[in-house]
Amino acid sequence: MAKVGLFVPCYVDQFFPRVGLATLRVLRSLGLDVEYPRDQTCCGQPMYNTGCSQEARPLAERFVRLFSGYEAVVAPSASCVAMVKLQYPELIGDTPEVRALAGRTFDLSEYLVDVVKVTRVDGEFRKKVGLHRSCHGVRELRESRSSERMDAPFDKTRQLISQLRGIELVELERADECCGFGGTFAVTEEAVSCMMGRDRIADHVRAGAEVIAGYDMSCLMHLDGLARRDGTKLPIVHVAEMLEKARLSR
Amino acid sequence: MIHHHPEKAKLFVLDDERAHWHDKALWFMRVKRDRAAATVPEWEQLRTAAEGIKLHTLSRLADYLEEFERKATANGIQVHWARDGEEHNRIVHGILEKRGVKKMVKSKSMLTEECHLNPYLEARGIEVVDTDLGERIVQLAGEPPSHIVMPAIHRKKEEIGELFHEKLGTPKGLSDPTLLTERAREHLREKFLQAEAGLTGVNFGIAETGGFVVVTNEGNADMGTTLPPVHIASMGIEKVIPRLADLGVFLRLLARSATGQPVSSYTTHFHAPLPGGELHLVIVDNGRTEMLSEAHRRKALCCIRCGACLNTCPVYRRSGGYSYSYLIPGPIGSVLGPHRDLAGHASLPFASSLCGSCTDVCPVKVDLHHQLLALRQEAGEEKLLPFGKRMGMKLASFVMARPALFRAGGKVARWVLRVAPGLARVGPGAVWLRGRELPEPPAESFADLYDREMNGKPEVKP
Numbered sequence: 256m257a258k259v260g261l262f263v264p265c266y267v268d269q270f271f272p273r274v275g276l277a278t279l280r281v282l283r284s285l286g287l288d289v290e291y292p293r294d295q296t297c298c299g300q301p302m303y304n305t306g307c308s309q310e311a312r313p314l315a316e317r318f319v320r321l322f323s324g325y326e327a328v329v330a331p332s333a334s335c336v337a338m339v340k341l342q343y344p345e346l347i348g349d350t351p352e353v354r355a356l357a358g359r360t361f362d363l364s365e366y367l368v369d370v371v372k373v374t375r376v377d378g379e380f381r382k383k384v385g386l387h388r389s390c391h392g393v394r395e396l397r398e399s400r401s402s403e404r405m406d407a408p409f410d411k412t413r414q415l416i417s418q419l420r421g422i423e424l425v426e427l428e429r430a431d432e433c434c435g436f437g438g439t440f441a442v443t444e445e446a447v448s449c450m451m452g453r454d455r456i457a458d459h460v461r462a463g464a465e466v467i468a469g470y471d472m473s474c475l476m477h478l479d480g481l482a483r484r485d486g487t488k489l490p491i492v493h494v495a496e497m498l499e500k501a502r503l504s505r
Numbered sequence: 506m507i508h509h510h511p512e513k514a515k516l517f518v519l520d521d522e523r524a525h526w527h528d529k530a531l532w533f534m535r536v537k538r539d540r541a542a543a544t545v546p547e548w549e550q551l552r553t554a555a556e557g558i559k560l561h562t563l564s565r566l567a568d569y570l571e572e573f574e575r576k577a578t579a580n581g582i583q584v585h586w587a588r589d590g591e592e593h594n595r596i597v598h599g600i601l602e603k604r605g606v607k608k609m610v611k612s613k614s615m616l617t618e619e620c621h622l623n624p625y626l627e628a629r630g631i632e633v634v635d636t637d638l639g640e641r642i643v644q645l646a647g648e649p650p651s652h653i654v655m656p657a658i659h660r661k662k663e664e665i666g667e668l669f670h671e672k673l674g675t676p677k678g679l680s681d682p683t684l685l686t687e688r689a690r691e692h693l694r695e696k697f698l699q700a701e702a703g704l705t706g707v708n709f710g711i712a713e714t715g716g717f718v719v720v721t722n723e724g725n726a727d728m729g730t731t732l733p734p735v736h737i738a739s740m741g742i743e744k745v746i747p748r749l750a751d752l753g754v755f756l757r758l759l760a761r762s763a764t765g766q767p768v769s770s771y772t773t774h775f776h777a778p779l780p781g782g783e784l785h786l787v788i789v790d791n792g793r794t795e796m797l798s799e800a801h802r803r804k805a806l807c808c809i810r811c812g813a814c815l816n817t818c819p820v821y822r823r824s825g826g827y828s829y830s831y832l833i834p835g836p837i838g839s840v841l842g843p844h845r846d847l848a849g850h851a852s853l854p855f856a857s858s859l860c861g862s863c864t865d866v867c868p869v870k871v872d873l874h875h876q877l878l879a880l881r882q883e884a885g886e887e888k889l890l891p892f893g894k895r896m897g898m899k900l901a902s903f904v905m906a907r908p909a910l911f912r913a914g915g916k917v918a919r920w921v922l923r924v925a926p927g928l929a930r931v932g933p934g935a936v937w938l939r940g941r942e943l944p945e946p947p948a949e950s951f952a953d954l955y956d957r958e959m960n961g962k963p964e965v966k967p
Contacts (some may be wrong), residue, residue, distance in 0.1 A: 306885030437858030480941030
């Protein structure tokens with residue numbers, strides 16, 4: 256069996272296939288044996304976050320069945336990874352199998368930095384970039400220090416993309432404020448959700464960003480949807496796409 | 506009709522200028538908090554220590570409460586126990602009635618809000634004046650507090666000028682904060698002088714000494730307890746801490762988290778009644794023991810009511826205190842309210858994007874956003890979710906459990922969205938599309954691209 260199981264969240268599979276492909280290419284460029292289990296669908300997060308444990312449980316159980324054989328499971332989505340890592344034990348039982356899978360499931364940035372131990376990124380991205388730090392990456396997976404915490408700062412995604420030649424990472428006024436996507440929150444609390452997203456976009460625009468980069472397509476989808484509706488020229492890009500053509504080394 | 510957060514929030518957001526003003530005012534508090542916290546190198550250790558002390562105390566709460574009662578009684582404090590809000594109010598009224606008190610001043614206490622003390626006493630002919638400036642403003646306006654530390658944060662200074670003109674006779678159009686505060690000060694000074702009793706809340710009760718601590722910025726608790734001969738303090742059972750040495754941990758966190766001050770202007774220790782006076786302490790349960798009895802809810806009792814989770818909450822900042830059905834708004838209220846009555850506050854666990862900022866800002870590390878997530882599951886189990894949501898999730902789960910159906914369905918859906926984008930305006934897509942566009946549906950899914958990539962065939966652009 257392949258070493259790395261590629262976990263492409265359902266909405267990425269359907270709406271952002273390029274992001275999945277970029278992730279696959281980044282991993283394979285490192286010489287990793289990557290496999291995409293075809294029967295995967297959804298991790299169950301939308302159901303769980305809505306309070307429907309009963310509907311989420313069978314999906315979590317089949318996810319564990321599909322992915323348990325891999326040495327690592329990697330996804331281009333912090334939020335879905337956080338579901339597996341932090342919520343599965345609560346949802347389907349804290350068994351050794353579930354706990355082991357939780358420990359072996361990673362978002363792309365943390366996998367590259369913590370497991371593969373990529374230190375050098377040789378590539379190019381000649382743009383002013385605003386990095387959207389998605390909440391579940393920040394406060395569940397701890398991919399960067401949250402702005403609320405007072406311990407030593409770090410940022411795994413920034414560590415990778417800041418090495419790209421020509422990139423200029425702009426400083427946001429609110430470094431990791433939520434964009435307001437929040438899964439079904441985006442629909443249930445539509446008014447607040449949209450206001451949150453517009454405020455994020457305004458922060459990026461004020462900072463001079465030409466593009467919003469992120470590691471969670473769900474947030475980016477929401478921000479992109481708002482920017483396009485408002486006619487704001489602020490395209491989105493996933494970190495995997497930024498790293499796709501770069502050479503990563505340990 | 507059940508109070509529904511999204512509807513109230515929508516109205517708040519509709520006034521875009523005001524909603525942004527509210528957001529910025531509270532974000533400013535968050536920034537001040539960040540600056541203050543950053544000056545303490547051991548901030549994160551302090552949080553861990555505070556959490557540990559609180560959890561330890563809760564693990565033997567009865568023992569510490571009894572010790573506290575013993576020491577307090579020995580100090581000359583009269584200790585009363587109240588099972589619920591009703592009993593608390595009865596005890597307070599009994600004390601006041603016995604001494605013929607007709608006028609009482611009160612400093613900030615969310616517990617008395619919880620017990621609805623003011624209306625109870627007013628109905629029995631006792632004048633209750635809230636003496637915290639923000640509290641007095643909302644009291645004059647006939648409103649509940651919209652924030653637990655800054656009760657009138659939703660009011661602009663012009664509106665307060667208008668209110669003071671009407672209630673306190675300030676010149677029409679006066680909105681200068683210093684002059685308005687001067688007038689409030691004069692007005693409250695009269696009330697302090699007339700008061701026959703003063704009521705305060707309690708921030709910390711110290712088991713070791715039998716004393717308790719009240720923290721304010723305006724000195725109103727001190728004024729209200731040194732002038733009148735009778736002092737009544739209302740305290741929730743979770744406010745006790747073991748030792749005096751523990752207090753410093755909390756005091757260093759409290760003001761910095763609440764307002765970004767290194768320390769509050771007044772931190773007053775009460776140990777005994779004034780000479781010739783009386784000091785009563787009413788210790789209230791009102792549902793706390795029940796919360797304590799359930800492991801996953803217990804942590805909410807660690808809260809020290811600093812309000813930092815409100816200030817940082819991107820939803821609270823953009824929906825205001827009155828959009829929440831519980832008297833304590835924001836993340837902590839959305840946990841405490843549903844812990845008491847889930848059906849009555851069913852929309853609150855969902856009034857969050859689960860961003861987790863509340864959990865990280867909390868000085869005692871209450872796992873607020875995970876409690877909200879757990880409450881959502883309870884709401885699901887108790888069939889409190891809207892019908893559409895429940896059915897939507899059932900359908901989604903059915904499809905997602907069948908990969909072939911998911912792939913075929915996805916293909917059809919993307920095709921439909923490409924040829925007839927208007928159809929997206931039906932169902933949940935309609936709400937999404939109110940303010941946003943949907944992503945452009947691609948011709949191929951990732952699964953399609955994967956096959957080609959692994960078979961070495963060049964990628965075909967959709």
